[in-house]
């Protein structure tokens with residue numbers, strides 16, 4: 379098993395945010411939203427942890443109109459509202475633009491939140507907390523997952539997806555070859571795979587927080603997903 383190598387600090391956060399925004403994540407983002415909706419109830423109050431350019435909150439709002447009309451996932455009494463959060467002001471600026479362009483300003487609000495800070499989120503505020511490919515950016519995601527659990531209302535849902543670290547460099551390179559795209563995005567994927575937590579590591583991290591091992595499963599050739607409901 380290759381050891382974990384944490385993500386390097388970005389030389390220029392704006393350039394890195396723009397590279398990330400310009401990468402085409404449409405397929406994985408749609409898969410995230412589809413799996414979230416098919417797996418159980420969503421919202422009406424949703425928090426996205428580490429929202430990046432807010433493409434997932436936008437897709438989610440598009441998938442769940444929630445205007446009081448029928449939806450395929452639950453009887454919608456209330457319009458979906460998303461609090462999209464990120465630590466990087468550069469990313470939040472991009473997210474603001476994307477939300478405006480998508481016409482979702484009234485549904486998606488932005489907050490600067492550092493997932494490493496204790497008490498960064500209030501308790502019992504969300505029906506659903508979602509988080510896509512963020513935890514591998516953190517040296518230790520215990521605080522972030524603890525925040526998410528605390529912020530969930532009783533009966534609320536955590537839906538957290540991230541990459542898992544392959545067993546060998548050869549497997550990393552095979553995934554980079556398959557999914558990495560052109561050189562700058564390929565390098566970001568390579569770094570992310572090296573920084574990612576294995577299934578066993580994430581199960582060890584969530585156990586003391588009260589999330590059972592079965593709540594996290596491998597869900598693709600490079601992702602695991604926590605889908606857990608707070609008692």
Ligand SMILES: C[S@@+](CC[C@H](N)C(=O)[O-])C[C@H]1O[C@@H](n2cnc3c(N)ncnc32)[C@H](O)[C@@H]1O
Pocket residue numbers: 398403427428429430431432433434463464465466469491492493494509510511512515516
């Ligand atoms: C790989 S991007 C994923 C963005 C988004 N979730 C998506 O799937 O499109 C990782 C995001 O995590 C954010 N991030 C990294 N460390 C963070 C922290 N300590 N607190 C909050 N967000 C963080 C980054 O700024 C970046 O926007």
